[in-house]
Every structure is written in C-alpha cells, then in structure tokens.
Amino acid sequence: MRKELDTSILQWKNKPNNYVVGRSRIIFETMPYTDLWSRTLLGTIKNNAHSITFKIEQNFTFSCKVNYHFKKEYDQAGLVIYANDDNWFKICVEYIDEQHSLLTTVVTYHGFSDCSTTSIGSAVETMWFRVTHYNENIVVENSFDGIHYKQMRIFHMKFRGDKFEVGMFAASPKESSFDVIFEDMIVEDCIIKEENIRY
Template sequence: MMKNYSWINKPDKFEENEETLEIKTQQNTDMWQKTHYGFSNNNAPMYLTSSSQKDFVYEVKTEFDSNYLFDQCGIMIYLDEHNWAKFSSEYENDEFQRLGGVVTKNGYSDWATQDIPATVKSIYYRITRESNDFVVEYSFDGVDFHQMRIFNLLFGNKMDEVKVGLYACSPQGKGFTATFKQPHFLSKK
C-alpha cells in the first residue's frame, strides 16, 4: 500500500501495492466547476497525499487505454472542491486525444489543451511547488519534460498544506483502467 495516501471518492474497483495503483473508472465521474458547461462535478476518484513543504517536486507515470469521450487520468493538486488543478490526457477519438489541464479557483474551472496522438498510452507528469505557485510538466519518455502550465492557487493568500496525487474518471464512458506507477516526491532542483 502507498504510504500516507487517502481516498477522496474511493472507486469501487482498484488494486494497489507499494509502487503501483490501478483504478477501474466508473461512468459519470468527473472534476469540473461551472464554467461554460454550467455543471459542477467533484466525484472523480482521487488518491492523495498531503504536503506542507513550501517547495517540492512530485512525479508519476500514467498508463491508460481509454476508449470513451473525456476518459482521463493524471495528476491532481487539491485544496477543496472549489480550488484544485488536474493535468491529464483526455480521450477524444481514434486520431487524437487532448493533453491539458484544468485549474479551478473559487469554484470556476478553466481548461487549456493541446492535441497529441491517440496512440500515446503512457505519460509522465511532474508538478513543482514554489510556495503558492505550481509548474506542471509532462514527458513521453520520463527523461525530456516539457512545460504545460504555470499557475497560482489562492491568489497570494497563505497556503500551508496541499494535497497532491492521482486521479482518473470517465465523465461519459463505461470506464477504463488507469495505472499509476511510482508516484513520488523528488529532491527540489
């Protein structure tokens, strides 16, 4: 079992050991707040650990075989249901998927994406915390990382402990298997 992790929205089906978590997603699970679509969902399974370090680097490898529109798995920073950020790949069709992130502040989400080939079935994610600021990167090989986004949570208000970890969901589809390998904190660069 991964040490010091706990569930928010525990899934019905999952398997874990010290280095790997596998989630079978359930239909109608998602993370989104209000913007554009008008609905609020905060029911995606999240497996999170807490950190009060002002500076940290957290990394994980994801593997997935998603099949339905918006199937997603990736990495999460979570303060509460109104303030969080997720970064993942989202299934679109057999030609491409969307690599992107949603940052939610004060109950409103935004979504920024870029298209990547549908043949990609594994992505590494890295989050670097610098006080209230976060830098998110991705890699297809675990060596060459590329910046996805820089963002701030809580607009400069004091932020002590944050939750960071893994999530997967299926807003519309029947579910898929998301695998997370070796989630860990790295020494600060």
C-alpha cells in the same frame, strides 16, 4: 532528497469499486459518469472523479508515470492538486476519438474552471507528469519518456489550509470504464532553485 512515494499514506476521494494499491503501483478501474469540473461554460459542478492523494506542505516536486487504456470520449487520467473544493488543479490526458486525445490542464479558482489543451495522438497510452510547488507557484510538465520534460503551464495557488492534497486521478464522464495504472511515483525536494530563476 528524492524518494518513492509511500503509498500507505494515500487517501481516497470517491473510491472506485475495483482497485489495487501496492507499494509501488496503483491500479484501478474508473466508474461511469465521474468527472472533475466546476461551473464554467457547463454551469455544473462535477467533483466525483476517483482520486488518491497525500498531504504535503513544503515546496516539493512530484512526478508519476500514467498508463491508461481509454474507451470513450472524455475518459481522462493524470495528476491533481487540491487546495480545497473550490480551488484545485488537474493535469491529464483526455481521450477524444481514435485519432486524437488532449493534453489538458485545468485550474479551478474560486469555483470556476479554466482549461487549456494540446492535441496528441490517441496511440499514446503512457504519459509522465510532473508538478512542482515553489512559494505558492506551481509549474506543471509532461514527458513522453520520463526523462525529457516540457513545460505546460505555470500558475499561482495559495494554500487554503495548512497543506495541499496532491496525487493521482482518473474519470469517465460518459457511460464508460477503463483501467489506469500509476507507477514511478516520486516525491523530491523542489527542483526550482531561486538562483536559477530568470528576472
């Protein structure tokens, strides 16, 4: 089954001052000095990024179109999965400068974040992301057109409760603020089928 996300079930973590939650679109403006990172290299814990999530327990696939207009270094927007405060994941585009940005995945396990990145041009201001949960394994993908997806990462994450929190996030780690639009938010049955897995 494939359906649009019911935005009435969404809940905020670190609600921004300026936002609109519509039936098929979410728009908000980030606030300065917000971020999502834990301990590694920097030694600090930042968990004040703006995120809006829903709870889900079964195997699933969630995809979303992200439109962003970054202004300063490290401005970022994408999707997030929370098992709890010490175990979470984010996939996003992260602005570096006028020439290049980063496609970034961060897996935080037992309170420590790790990060992998791929460079893209900063002229790109729209990205589709897709996350699939299959028996405590998560596959993450990105697309430049919403049709052709490329795999970015696979990792293992256990529930730290009865459900995951899944949704959208954005943050401005420096003295910055930008507008972000999330749309085409689709929840569907897990697209990974056991018979298609290679052994």
